[in-house]
Amino acid sequence: MARKKSSAKKPSAKKSSARKSKVVAKDAANADVKICALPPAPERDLAPTMDPFRASLIRFMDKKWVNGTALNYYFFRKPAAWRGAANQEQAVRDAFQEWKDLGLGLVFNEVEAPEDAEVRIGFDQRDGSWSYVGRDAIDHASDPRKRTMNFGWDLTTPYGRDTALHEIGHALGFPHEHQNPNAGIVWDEAAVIANFSGPPNNWPEDQIRHNILRKIDPSLVEGSEWDPDSIMHYRFGAGLIQQPARYQTHSLIPAPGLSPVDIDRAAAFYPMIKREPKLRSYESQRITILPGEQLNFVIEPERSRLYSMQTFGGMDTVMVLFEEIDGQPFYMDGDDDSGSDFNAKITVRLRRGRRYILRLRLYYAMQQGEGVVMLW
Structure with missing residues (x-):
């Protein structure tokens, strides 16, 4: 018996290709949004003869804050272009709160003067959304008249809420995350440049390379896991990524909000602060922690005078002193000895009856447990 022929017509290659193009175009449209553009900041210059492991630890932690830091943020009221509407400011407050609700050791405070803030926020709609990364805000943008963060579109939409979380993540x-060298992303560079040089971003090629195509130094990445759902990941339309192959025909659109990996990374670097032991005059405390870990000490001076606190031993540390007022830490002084042959040292006047917190994070130690910190 002859096989019965189907009456259905097989679609032509031309029609199939046209349908695929429509799907790709529709999928790409979901990702075709304005995105964050990081301001350029010079990388730290380390001696070329430095041990690579030591250098990688310094670079990984260099932009992170000492845990327990109070990050004060300020909303500009002028010029008028930098002033945000009440609902836009509230969206940023809500995003700070969402990060804080993770139980982080950091403190977020809104302040009324720009000179009191590490994070200074504008809402210039002509300038896109961006933020300095971590301590770059004080290392490269310390002028209180300058912004360290800007929001350039509505933050009350689902995408806008993610934008606020994203920029605070940079802070x-x-x-x-899409610049993670472990991601294995292979870009169609010509397509990426064509896409982002046009609307809605209209970026020059150097900005596209800086924010998308450039892979960041592997030493700046924690672990080897790529998280395409990270709040720190851009959206990308179909066809901009060649590998993984799925994204040749599908957009990469991260799930909304903080991902489980985002939460784990933040909690690992900024865990809740445990009870701090006291650091007394002329008593040394041994530093037995691992790279990336932190010690916190309470200092309650017995009399008002000039004090010095210093680390001793072959190690790289960042040491920061805060005064605690009404339960809130206020920055006093700090020293970062990483990459140098010197030890961190702070000399400052402390007053009897006041409470101070010394926070010390270890970058690298030539031998674990050989270092100490001392107050005199």
């Missing part, structure tokens, strides 16, 4: 020291 905490987290880089772009």
Whole structure:
């Protein structure tokens, strides 16, 4: 018996290709939005003869804050272009609160003067959305008249809420996830440049390379896991990514909100602060922690005078002193000895009856447990 022929017509290659193009175009449209553009900041210059492991630890932690830091943020009221509407400011407050609700050791405070803030926020709609990364805000943008963060579109939409979380993630020291060298992303560079040089972003090629095509130094990345759902990941339309192959025909659109990996990374670097032991005059405390870990000490001076606190031993540390007022830490002084042959040292006048917190994070130690910190 002859096989019965189907009456259905097989679609022509031309029609199939046309349908595929429509799907790709529709999928790409979901990702075709304005995106964050990081301001350029010079990378730290380390001696070329430095041990690579030591250098990688310094670079990984260099932009992160000492845990327990109070990050004060300020909304500009002038010029008028930088002033945000009440609902836009509230969206940023809500995003700070969402990060804080993770139980982080950082403190977020809104302040009324720009000179009191590490994070200074504008809402210039002509300038896109961006933020300095972590301590770059004080290392490269310390002028209180300058913004360290800007929002350039509505933050009350689902995408806008993610934008606020994303920029605050940068302020905490987290880089772009799509530039993770472990992601295995192979770009169609010509397509990426063509896409982002046009609307709605209209970026020049150097900005596209800086924010998308450039892979960040592997030493700046925690672990080897790529998280395409990270709040620090851009959206990308279909066809901009060649590998993984799925994204040749599908957009990469991260799930909304903070991902489980985002939460784990933030909690690992900024865990809740445990009870701090006291650091007394002329008593040394041994530093037995691992790279990336932190010690916190309470200092309650017995009399008002000039004090010095210093680390001793072959190690790289960042040491920051805060005064605690009404339960809130206020920055006093700090020293970062990483990459140098010197030890961190702070000399400052302390007053009897006041409470101070010394926070010390270890980058690298030539031998674990050989270092100490001392107050005199």
